[in-house]
Amino acid sequence: MFIQRFLLVFFLVLGCLCKASTHPLTPRIEQLKKDITKLTYEHQFKDAQILVLEYLKQDDLKPVEIFYGYFLRADIRKSAGKSKEAIRLLLESKEYLEPIKDKAIFESLIYGNVSECYFNLHNHIKAKEYALRSIETSPNKSLRGSGHAVNNLILGYSNYKEKNYSQALYSYQEAIKQYKLSGDICEFPLCYNRIAAIYWEQGKLDLAQAALQKSFYISDSCDIDQYRLLYYSALLEYYKYQKNYKRALELSDTIAQLNAVIYNQRQEEQLHDLEIKYEMELTQKENEHLKKSARIKESDNQFQFMVLISSILGLLILLILGLSMLRIRNKKNSLLSNQLKKIEVQNKEREVLLKEIHHRVKNNLQVITSLLHLQANQNSDHSIQNLFKQSQYRINTMAMVHEMLYQSDNLSKIQLKAYLEELTYSLIGSIKDEQQTIVAQIEIPEIIHLGLDTAIPLGLLCNEIITNALIHGIPKGENGKLYIRIKELEIPSFILYIGDNGVGCPKDLTLAKISTLGLNLVQKLVRQLSGDIQKDSSKKGCHYIITFQEVE
Incomplete structure (x- = not known):
């Protein structure tokens, strides 16, 4: 056991020497890292983000200081458990490496952190890819205290999952070497x-x-x-x-x-x-009492009398401190309890208010729909009536989103499957003939939830395609099918397959040259969602393949 403890101390000293020889960072970066580490350790991620943004506003920052500010911004998201967002910010931070001469070590740092994010997301293939890139970019240096140890741990686990045991053993041995160099023998x-x-x-x-x-x-x-x-x-x-x-x-x-x-x-x-926070003020008072006690001891000539007086004073001080501590703690607990109750009441009031806003928006949209219906009934021109009806469908599409948010516990996002199902069946009920049977085949994962900025454009897009299918694609009096399928691609992208089994799209219809308002609107909505639309001519009827991204 003595030998083991001696080796432990030896490796710790060796690690300190190795850490001292790593790539030097400016004092401003070191201070920022220290402050950010303290805040993230206390889970104050919002304050940490504000600190980084204030730091980046400085005019006299060097290129390496600018890069490290953006890198730490991504690292905070990783510490907060938001690995997907952290990956995006880490890769974006590469833009700020151009002015830096020795940028390979910083690229290695970026790839290493991206690897950790993918590992936290259980995407071991991507984690392995970026761990290798981190080592290959700067094999002999690392700004992380343990060198490439974490990269080798990720490689070892990925190779183990792939049953490549010899390579996994090699990676774990390399991790041990890196930990020895950094003095982290306890890893x-x-x-x-x-x-x-x-x-x-x-x-x-x-x-x-x-x-x-x-x-x-x-x-x-x-x-x-x-x-x-x-x-x-x-x-x-x-x-x-x-x-x-x-x-x-x-x-x-x-x-x-x-x-x-x-x-x-x-x-x-x-x-x-918690006790440290409560007792900070009491510590100063205790120090003052100790100083008084020391002066009394110095001025007393009789040793026994001094000990007696000191003991009595000590007991009194402990009693006073105990009573004061209990009183202050009770007072602070009472204040904290009252504040928590006020915050809870405010949160409930805000939630009720936000629900009421969604409800009123939905009601106002329904009033607009009713006005359009009345206006359409006053006009005998069938084409104008159709224009009013299509406007009604579009407004109803937006109203559904607000209605679902009003009825949901989550006021920021709606379940996509429930929304598109309600939208589709509403359009079928409004447009089809009584003798027709229209079946909707909808395949959407229930875990997909989208915000207002994504759900409304996507709903309007589906509204146009489904309306065209019910009016033009599936002949009146005939039965038909509608197909809607959504798959989640690499974050934050999705792919939408939508179409019908009707008579099909006109042969001369091309997405490059569109004359109709509906398809023109579809094109604009796809662009709004940063996506792309293509016709799928391999199936019967009229089908589209649309890729889109969640709007943040």
Whole structure:
């Protein structure tokens, strides 16, 4: 055990020396990193974003300082758990590398963080791709304290999932080397646990057990309960693999106890942080009392009398401090409780108000629809009546969105499947003949939710195509089908397949030259959604393939 602790100290010192030789950053960047780390650790992500934006407003920033500001902006999103948005911001930050001479190390930093984001999204293929790019871009340097250790951990796990065990072992060994160089020897247990899992898969049980033993020694030396838990969890899997269910059952009790210890430690840390905030003012008062006590001790000539007076004063101080602490804590708890109640009431009032706004917008749109209906009835021209009806359909499409938001608990997004189903069946009921049977085949994942800025243009687009299908595509008196299918592509893109099994589109109709208002509107709505539209001539009827993106 002594040798292990000596090696631990040795590697920590070696890591500090290696960290000191990494790429130098300006004092302004180091201070910003320190402030951002503190805020993200306390989950104050909004304040961290504001701090970065204020930093980027400075006029005298160097190119590397400008880049690092945008990079930290993306890193905050990653820390907040918003990996998809972080990937986009990380790749956008590459634009600011052009003026920097030694930019390879920064590109490596970007690719490494993108790899972590994809790994958090369980997209191991992309995570592996960007981890390799990070290492290839700057193989011998890294602005991250542990070098390329994290990249090698991601590569190791990805190769393990692909059953490429030899390459996985190599990656984990490389991760261990990087951790040694940075002095992060306490990260070894994670590597050795994964190495043990590979040896199990290969049937090399002695090597697996040896790797687990190394994991245990280092976890115990570092005195980190989380890594002890990793070791015991891996050992549990080993006993299950060996079908030693008795030892596995005994070990499960140990794991449960360790989980309880870790949970209690976290609770104590949180309680400790709260107590520190409450007792900051009391600490100053306590210091003043201690100074008074020290002066009394210095002025007293009789040792016994001094001890007696000091003891009495100490007891009185502790009693006063205890009573004061209890009173202040109760007062602050009362104030905090009242503030939370006020915030809860305000949130409920805002929610009710926002729902009422959506309801009134829907009602106003319905009033407009009724006025159009009355205006259409006063005109005997059939073509003009159709124009009024099509305007009614479009307004109803927008009104449905506000109605669904009014009825939903989520006031910012609606479920796309429910919205398009209601829209489609409403149009079918309004346009088809009584003798007709129109069937709608709608395939949309229920997990897709979109905001107003995306749902309304998409609904208007579907409204135009479905209306054309019901009026022109499927002959009156004949039965028909409508097809709507949406697939989610790479974030934040989608693809929409929509069409009918009617008589088909006119042969001379091309999307490049459109004369009708409806299809012209479709083209504009597709552009509004940053998408593209194509005709699908391989199926019977009139079909379109539309790609679009969520508007943020």
